[in-house]
Structure formats: C-alpha cells, structure tokens
Amino acid sequence: MGHKKVCLECRVSLNRPFDKGSELNYPCPECGKKMTLLPHRFRPPKKSEEKQWETIRFLIEKGFYFQHIYEKVETKNGVTSYKNYVAYPDNIRDAKEFVEKFKEQARKN
Template sequence: MGHKVVCLECKKSFSQGTDFNDRREANCPDCGKSMTLLPHRFRPPKKTEDKKWETVKFLIENGFYYQHIYEIVETKNGVTNFQNYAKYPDNLRDAKEFVEQYKDQARK
C-alpha cells in the first residue's frame, strides 16, 4: 500500500510508495501537467469509466482528496461525536450531496 499520484486529465495513476513525507513532485508522463497526490485508500476507476473520473475530479476540486471523512453520529451539549468513516461516492449526483453534507471536513 502506498500513496498514489493521479493525472485527472489522462486518467492515470501511479503508486508513490509508503512514505508520504518523502515524495517528489510528479508530472504526468503523457501530458506533462502536475499530478495530484492521493492516499492509498483511493482506488482509481478504469480509464474508460469517464463518469467515475468526473466524480473524482469534482471531489478533489471541492477539497475531498480521499482523506478520512467521519459521519456525525450525535451532538449533545455542544459536543459532536464522530463515528465510522463515510463512504466516498462513485457518481456525480451522490458526490454533490456528499460535498454539501461534509463540507466542514474538506481540505481548504
């Protein structure tokens, strides 16, 4: 398991190893654009699955880089308890709801 660099234009991903702090900037070997670093839990769609890649791009553009997102279980006396990881969506309709629901956990 290692981190991945992903080219959203060419729909390609490459493993980067396990040390997140020791990674080099990567440019896509095909188009030359800067690639996006994602954690090991990201499972890239097949290159032909355009709709799923569109969803991935939408999530990243909105600050969701496949980091852990927590479901809110309950809020009592001003204290919010989080439990379980939210499942990342695989279609654009669900991704829009996901972004709205978890916007406070997006990377800025």
C-alpha cells in the same frame, strides 16, 4: 505507506512511496501536467470510466482528496463527536450531496 499520484487529464494512477514535496512537482508521464497526490486507499476506476473520473475530479476540486471523512454523531448531552468512516460517492449526483453534507471536513488549500 505508498500513495497514489493521479493525473485527472489522462486518467492515470501510479503507486509511489511518499516523499515529502514530490507531489508538488511530479509530472504525468503521458501529458506532463502536475499529478495529484491521493492516499493509498484511493482505488482508481478504469481509464474508460469517464463518469467516475468526472466524479473524482469534482470531489478533488471541492477539497475531498479521499481522506477519511467521518459521520457526525451528537449525544444526549449536546456533545458532538465524529465516528464511522463515510464511503465516497461514485456518481456526480451523490457527490454533490456528499460535498454539501461534509463541507466542514473538506481540505482547505
């Protein structure tokens, strides 16, 4: 499956097949800066939608690379399980709540 390489500076997204290691050095064709590798399910906003790009940058900086995030569900027996995918927020206010609520599922770099 393909992945998206995204430049947060230029607000550009390119579909690329996954080739291990290329995400570390793939330069943006417009500015030359390093692009970020995101899963194929990431849907980039239009280049002109600055607020949504700001939200995307915030989420990535906090370790949320549009990987699956799961809702925490506790049963009667005190067993914790995770199920149901959670939708990513599309504005900064909701993104701040999202980051706080799901911080244990953030990717650690």
